[in-house]
Amino acid sequence: MRKEIHIIIAEDDEGHAALIKKNLRRAGIENKIIRFADGQQVLDFLFLKGDGPHRQSGDSFLLLLDIRMPKVDGVEVLRQLKADQELRKIPVIMLTTTDDPREVDHCHQLGCSNYITKPVDYDKFVTAVRQLGLFLMIVQVPAIDGIN
Amino acid sequence: MRTSRKIMAGFLVTLTLTAALAFYADFASRRSLEEAIGQESLILAQETMKRIDLAIHDKIMYVWNYAEQAWILTFIAKSNQSFAALDSAEDFMNRMEREWIAAPPDTPSPLMGELQDNELSRRLRQHLINFFVANYGYSSFPNLFVTNRYGAVIAATGRTSHYRQDKESWWQTARQQGISLEDIAYHAPSDSYGIAVALRLDDSDGNFLGVVRAIVNVGPIVKTAEIATGRYQSARIRLLTRDGKIIYRTRPYRFLQDFSYTDLLSRLQGEKGFFIGNEQNVQRFYSYARSTGKDHYPGFGWILLVSTDADEVLASAEVLRTRITVVSILLIMAGMVFALVLSRTINRSLAALTAGAARIGKGEFDFRMELAGNDEFGQLAGTFNSMVSNLQEVTASRDDLNAEIAERNKAEKALRESENRFRATFEQAAVGIALVSPRGDWLRVNRKLCDIVGYPEDKLLQLTFQDITHADDLDTDLEFHRQMLAGEISTYSLEKRYIRLDGAPVWANLTVSLVRDEDGAPAYFVTVIEDIEERKNTEQERDRLSMELARKNHELEQIIYVTSHDLRSPLVNVQGFSKELSTDVKRLLSLWQNRNIPEEIRQQAEPLLNEDIPESLQFIEKGVAKMDSLLSGLLRLSRLGRASPTLEECDMNLLLDDIVATMDFQLKQAGTEIRVDALPTCLGDRDQLNQLFSNLLDNAMKYLDPGRPGRIRISGVQDNDRSVYCVADNGVGIAREHQDKIFEIFHRLNPTGSEGEGLGLAIVNRILDHLDGKIWVESEEGKGSKFYVSLPGGTGGNRA
Numbered sequence: 001m002r003k004e005i006h007i008i009i010a011e012d013d014e015g016h017a018a019l020i021k022k023n024l025r026r027a028g029i030e031n032k033i034i035r036f037a038d039g040q041q042v043l044d045f046l047f048l049k050g051d052g053p054h055r056q057s058g059d060s061f062l063l064l065l066d067i068r069m070p071k072v073d074g075v076e077v078l079r080q081l082k083a084d085q086e087l088r089k090i091p092v093i094m095l096t097t098t099d100d101p102r103e104v105d106h107c108h109q110l111g112c113s114n115y116i117t118k119p120v121d122y123d124k125f126v127t128a129v130r131q132l133g134l135f136l137m138i139v140q141v142p143a144i145d146g147i148n
Numbered sequence: 149m150r151t152s153r154k155i156m157a158g159f160l161v162t163l164t165l166t167a168a169l170a171f172y173a174d175f176a177s178r179r180s181l182e183e184a185i186g187q188e189s190l191i192l193a194q195e196t197m198k199r200i201d202l203a204i205h206d207k208i209m210y211v212w213n214y215a216e217q218a219w220i221l222t223f224i225a226k227s228n229q230s231f232a233a234l235d236s237a238e239d240f241m242n243r244m245e246r247e248w249i250a251a252p253p254d255t256p257s258p259l260m261g262e263l264q265d266n267e268l269s270r271r272l273r274q275h276l277i278n279f280f281v282a283n284y285g286y287s288s289f290p291n292l293f294v295t296n297r298y299g300a301v302i303a304a305t306g307r308t309s310h311y312r313q314d315k316e317s318w319w320q321t322a323r324q325q326g327i328s329l330e331d332i333a334y335h336a337p338s339d340s341y342g343i344a345v346a347l348r349l350d351d352s353d354g355n356f357l358g359v360v361r362a363i364v365n366v367g368p369i370v371k372t373a374e375i376a377t378g379r380y381q382s383a384r385i386r387l388l389t390r391d392g393k394i395i396y397r398t399r400p401y402r403f404l405q406d407f408s409y410t411d412l413l414s415r416l417q418g419e420k421g422f423f424i425g426n427e428q429n430v431q432r433f434y435s436y437a438r439s440t441g442k443d444h445y446p447g448f449g450w451i452l453l454v455s456t457d458a459d460e461v462l463a464s465a466e467v468l469r470t471r472i473t474v475v476s477i478l479l480i481m482a483g484m485v486f487a488l489v490l491s492r493t494i495n496r497s498l499a500a501l502t503a504g505a506a507r508i509g510k511g512e513f514d515f516r517m518e519l520a521g522n523d524e525f526g527q528l529a530g531t532f533n534s535m536v537s538n539l540q541e542v543t544a545s546r547d548d549l550n551a552e553i554a555e556r557n558k559a560e561k562a563l564r565e566s567e568n569r570f571r572a573t574f575e576q577a578a579v580g581i582a583l584v585s586p587r588g589d590w591l592r593v594n595r596k597l598c599d600i601v602g603y604p605e606d607k608l609l610q611l612t613f614q615d616i617t618h619a620d621d622l623d624t625d626l627e628f629h630r631q632m633l634a635g636e637i638s639t640y641s642l643e644k645r646y647i648r649l650d651g652a653p654v655w656a657n658l659t660v661s662l663v664r665d666e667d668g669a670p671a672y673f674v675t676v677i678e679d680i681e682e683r684k685n686t687e688q689e690r691d692r693l694s695m696e697l698a699r700k701n702h703e704l705e706q707i708i709y710v711t712s713h714d715l716r717s718p719l720v721n722v723q724g725f726s727k728e729l730s731t732d733v734k735r736l737l738s739l740w741q742n743r744n745i746p747e748e749i750r751q752q753a754e755p756l757l758n759e760d761i762p763e764s765l766q767f768i769e770k771g772v773a774k775m776d777s778l779l780s781g782l783l784r785l786s787r788l789g790r791a792s793p794t795l796e797e798c799d800m801n802l803l804l805d806d807i808v809a810t811m812d813f814q815l816k817q818a819g820t821e822i823r824v825d826a827l828p829t830c831l832g833d834r835d836q837l838n839q840l841f842s843n844l845l846d847n848a849m850k851y852l853d854p855g856r857p858g859r860i861r862i863s864g865v866q867d868n869d870r871s872v873y874c875v876a877d878n879g880v881g882i883a884r885e886h887q888d889k890i891f892e893i894f895h896r897l898n899p900t901g902s903e904g905e906g907l908g909l910a911i912v913n914r915i916l917d918h919l920d921g922k923i924w925v926e927s928e929e930g931k932g933s934k935f936y937v938s939l940p941g942g943t944g945g946n947r948a
Binding site for chain 2: 013015019022098102118
């Protein structure tokens with residue numbers, strides 16, 4: 001995977017975020033990882049709003065989005081991104097603790113690229129994140145704002 | 149009652165009265181006859197008694213007169229002188245008395261023989277006994293004796309019991325009072341019944357000389373009572389002493405026989421009387437008279453009783469009665485025959501008149517009465533005929549008039565009834581009814597309507613329906629109103645609100661129709677108004693409750709969902725980091741091997757790294773796994789609530805084959821034999837049924853008895869419109885006391901011995917709730933369980 005692709009983790013649970021990071025690193029993914037604790041921070045970052053950090057034009061992003069988050073939940077973030085002409089290009093991988101088929105359906109309808117259940121079984125989790133890593137390796141991630 | 153019967157009844161009453169009078173006469177005459185006979189008989193008894201008294205008195209006086217003859221007095225005086233000359237008369241008398249008593253009965257003492265043979269004794273015997281016996285055949289005085297003034301016997305016609313008589317009470321009485329009389333009694337020395345008489349004899353100067361004593365024989369005297377039998381054959385006489393001893397009787401008797409035992413004696417009260425009584429079941433007339441005595445003779449209270457057979461006495465009255473009866477009956481019969489004939493005659497005339505009147509009544513005005521005779525009936529017939537002629541003339545015109553009147557009356561009556569019915573219906577209807585003008589004025593309203601809209605009738609009639617309609621409902625109402633007037637619709641119904649006089653809105657269901665006049669112009673609306681306030685309130689309450697319920701349900705599911713979701717997040721951490729920790733420990737150990745660590749520290753630390761920490765981590769992981777499984781279960785459960793089932797006919801054999809296929813590995817591993825019979829189809833959601841039976845089979849597997857090869861069998865039957873399936877195992881079974889609890893959420897029969905979250909049967913229950921199904925269990929501990937599931941049946945058959 002190209003180094004210039006930034007991985008955004010939107011995850012309110014620090015532990016989950018740390019586990020994901022660790023396992024991604026362990027799987028050999030060296031990309032920059034930015035973590036946000038709620039949906040609003042992600043939206044601010046991507047839509048260049050608020051006082052927090054803003055993205056640099058021309059960067060490429062991949063978003064790991066937890067569904068249950070304070071302020072703005074993952075599904076809403078996904079909906080807003082997919083509604084934006086430019087940001088809709090960002091691949092989004094939904095992370096959730098439930099495998100509720102209807103939620104999965106809903107997210108796919110909104111246009112998420114993938115959907116990962118956070119398994120409690122650690123081994124499965126590792127496998128899932130590895131798969132995510134492999135996925136990230138092969139996916140084509142377009143630059144945002146047309147600057148490559 | 150018919151005339152003839154009235155006549156007959158009149159006669160009968162008259163005759164009955166006559167007969168009653170006759171019988172009264174008979175009764176009264178019988179009474180007076182009885183009275184007369186009683187009186188006559190009483191007088192006879194009285195007279196007879198008097199005659200007896202007189203006869204006895206005569207006998208007493210006879211003795212007295214006889215005894216007062218001078219020579220007797222002289223005889224006694226001589227004796228007195230000789231006694232006076234004695235030294236002691238007392239001693240002499242006592243001596244003589246002793247000799248007297250000592251003498252044997254058949255041999256008199258010397259003195260006794262001498263006395264009985266002296267002059268006085270001989271004359272007494274001759275004059276008072278022998279003379280009578282010779283002339284009358286009996287003696288009136290069976291025994292006589294005389295004492296001197298000392299009480300010594302100086303002469304006697306027969307034997308006496310004592311010589312001295314001065315101690316006897318009769319002697320004392322005679323001496324003091326001049327006379328002593330004793331009631332009739334038996335006198336042994338003379339062997340006779342009689343009244344004992346003792347008389348004092350004085351000299352011419354009135355000095356006491358002595359006493360003469362005689363027994364008066366009353367037998368011959370009382371025989372004269374026979375005359376009291378009078379003219380009756382059946383008459384009987386009794387003469388009784390005061391205390392009821394028979395002195396004389398017309399029939400055979402014993403002298404002084406006691407008669408006091410009969411109840412007759414108790415009726416003989418007073419001086420005299422008569423009564424009717426019974427003796428030996430024969431009715432008899434009784435009359436009695438008590439002796440009144442005569443001068444010195446007191447009569448002793450003797451009673452003369454005369455009795456006669458009532459039949460004989462009243463024979464003449466009987467004859468009279470028989471005659472009266474016969475004459476009465478003859479009279480009644482004759483009267484009845486006469487009454488019958490008379491009533492027949494009158495009846496015939498009346499019947500003819502009635503029949504004639506009936507024919508006229510039927511309108512046969514040509515009919516004329518034919519009754520001959522000059523009596524009232526004949527006259528009546530004439531009058532009747534002329535009346536019919538007149539009637540004939542007026543009837544013709546009157547008939548037309550009558551017909552018209554009848555017609556009109558009928559119509560009026562029908563109208564009145566209809567009006568009354570309508571008014572009653574209108575006023576008493578359980579719904580509000582109103583007539584409303586095309587403009588909307590209330591023209592007429594009933595009580596119920598006033599109640600519903602809460603206005604008094606007079607106030608309501610000044611308003612229009614628009615005035616009291618709720619603003620929100622007015623437009624709808626007016627639109628219907630307009631359509632009605634325009635003829636677009638003929639009737640409408642509407643649920644709307646009125647505003648009551650007190651300002652409160654009230655829900656009503658309105659049904660309106662329009663009545664048009666003859667020209668087709670709108671005349672008035674007929675509006676029926678029902679109070680649906682309560683229904684509306686109930687509906688609103690029901691809607692509110694079901695919304696509330698839905699909200700609560702949703703809330704509950706949401707809570708379960710969110711909670712499970714959120715609880716899972718920290719689990720991911722615990723699991724993840726404990727894995728990290730165990731990786732870290734392994735790395736630490738490998739680092740540890742390659743360093744020079746002092747042996748002391750190594751010995752202390754290595755067990756921690758090798759055993760304690762991994763063991764702790766293992767427990768943490770187990771806990772996490774357990775909690776994860778519980779949460780997954782809860783999520784599944786909540787998901788069931790949120791999903792609506794897709795009902796379709798399911799081939800249960802296909803479904804079960806699928807399930808068995810997925811469990812194939814487990815089954816083989818456990819060596820469990822499973823058999824699926826031909827199953828009926830049912831109506832349900834395929835996915836949910838899959839879960840349901842998976843859970844049941846899981847349970848069956850989970851609770852197999854490790855001590856014997858497991859057997860599971862699934863069978864099913866069609867029961868009316870239901871399909872009933874049975875999952876039977878030969879596992880450990882469920883004790884009866886646990887059978888109710890197994891469907892509870894999180895309940896696990898054997899928490900340590902088997903895996904699972906205790907949700908399997910709770911989920912099964914939840915699914916069956918959705919599918920209109922039922923589940924129950926039959927189980928025996930140690931033998932196995934049978935879970936029955938009943939579901940709505942499909943139409944398909946079984947697979948062989």
